[in-house]
Amino acid sequence: MTPWLVRGLLLPAHERLRGRATLAELAALRRGEQHPDAVYRLRREKLAALLEHCRDRVPFYRARLPANGALEVTDFPVLERDTVREHGDALCSDHYPGRLLPSSTGGSSGRPLTFWTDPVKETRHNAHKLRFRTWFGVRPGDRQVDFWGSPVELNKSSRFRRFKDQYLLNQALCSAHDLSPDRLEAYLRFLGRFRPHLVYGYPTVIARVARHAADHPRLLGGWRPDLVVCTSEMLYPQLREAITAGLGAPPVANEYGSRDAGLTAHECREGRLHIAAEHVWVEVDAPDASGVGDLLITNLDGFGMPLIRYRVGDRGRVSAGACPCGSPLPVLDRLEGRRNDFLVGAEGRRIHGSAANYVLREVPQVVQYRLVQRTDRSLDIQVVADADWGEAEARQVAEGLRRTLGMEVPVRFERVSVIPPSASGKYRWVESEALEP
Structure with missing residues (x-):
């Protein structure tokens, strides 16, 4: 489908039918980038409102906080995944005005986690994704191919949905589970026909596709993506190099986040991870001498099931320095993997x-x-x-x-x-x- 038609007609209609104001949220984010002071004021206001909501409306927090007085985020206990499993119902708001949506993590850490999200949180999550991609010239409605393996998405992919996503919304899904030579050849031929502006997915999988493309360049028919976004795994240098070499040297950007905590950060053209400051509040717990510690994420838009100071299992460091790209968003200048990604x-x-x-x-x-x-x-x-x-x-x-x-x-x-x-x-x-x- 022609991108301008998707962008101007089909995507807005789709989002309205889903009850999401994604494009309006995107426009607000783009305007906010021009006013750094407003961004920081907004996130402070959102945090204060969320903390009060937790004390008033969420049983788990109501039982653990003083009934009166000003609240700081550090007044809240650090939230572990096992606590969410044990107290999931008590972590849900008992006066949330909208509907809650069941969701779950992919289980890459060993045990999937079931939790509840809400339409506002999901809308703003999607708007932040779109905002970061515009930094590279990729706009809503541009053709996109996802190399994905999460059962959450694959199980939802009925024949009708896949038809709708690909032919009406310009979004195609390729399974990350089957990477046989025959399947890789089929993927390359599809990329050459569909000619997506954006390739999105696991870096290990995209690197496999790119290496196959380097060996069989004619299958792509001269196509090159405008942007490759890697997510859900560590983007190691040799993976970035393989993707760049095999797919015609496109920009390769790292996206960091999780299904439960939300989109947390995204690389800019300068290669630095900018925190989605209007969407998440990031703390570094017990930093070492270099400033690296466990990342605690508070999603500022998750009023249905607020996860405050949520330990996501990754380690990192936040920088106070400005980025040459000019974005006012803070920088996650060091990101390390999960605790059991470390050797002794x-x-x-x-x-x-x-x-x-x-x-x-x-x-x-x-x-x-x-x-x-x-x-x-x-x-x-x-x-x-x-x-x-x-x-x-x-x-x-x-x-x-x-x-x-x-x-x-x-x-x-x-x-x-x-x-x-x-x-x-x-x-x-x-x-x-x-x-x-």
Whole structure:
């Protein structure tokens, strides 16, 4: 469908039928970018209103807060995922004027989480996505292909919905679960025909598609996306490089967020992650000497089931410095993975999993890997490698990992033909069982 027709007619009609004012919210966000003081005043006002709402209308918080007096976000307890599982009903507003919508996470951390969202939260979540994409010239209604594996979306994808999304809204969905050579070839042919402006999805999956495109460039018919947005996994340098090389050097941007906490940050053209400050309140809990700590997210628009100071399981650092791109939004200048994405080194030192990634990326024979550190700190590595992989390469990896950990540990290799994704469609590169609970 012609993008201007989708943008001007079909998408607005679709959003109105769904009861969402997404495009009006997008316009308000774009106007707010011109007035930094207004952005910060708005988020303070939204936070104050949300905290009062929690005390007055949410049983879980009402039982834990003083009945009167001014509230600060730090008056609220840190909210853990297990607490949401145990007290889900009590975390819902008992006077929410609209309807609540059931939702769930993909379960990449091991256990899916069921929770409730609401139309306002979802509308503003979508508006922020659209706002960040306009920074790269991608507008609502432009053609988009999602490489996705979440059962939440795939199970919803009836034949009618997929027809509606692709042919009326310019949004096509490709499964991240089947990445066989035949399927990759079919995806490339589809991209060459559909010619999307935006490619969105898991970086590991898009990188696989891009590597196949590098080997079979004619299948794309000269197509190149205007933007690739990677989400839900760590965007490691070699993944960004593979996507750039295979898809014609488009901008590749990282999007950070979660289904339960909401869209949190998005990269600008300068490569810095800007926090969606009108949508989320970000705290860094117990920062270390470098300022990195556990991220606590408060969604400022989630009045139906407010998640205040919600520990999302990732670590990061917030910067007070300005970005050369000119955006007034604060910057998440360091983002690390989940707690069990860290390895344990000598003397209990915690080492980010990307350190292992740097070791393995230096061995060109490695196509894909999965590393698990056991409770005794030994390492098990599944490796998908080309025909030149041998003892010398295994020894190089093992020695590099031992240097990284600063200690001698057993390193065991298992050569496999494929490493399947998790049930959510995501890949876990590094996982540690050695961290203290």
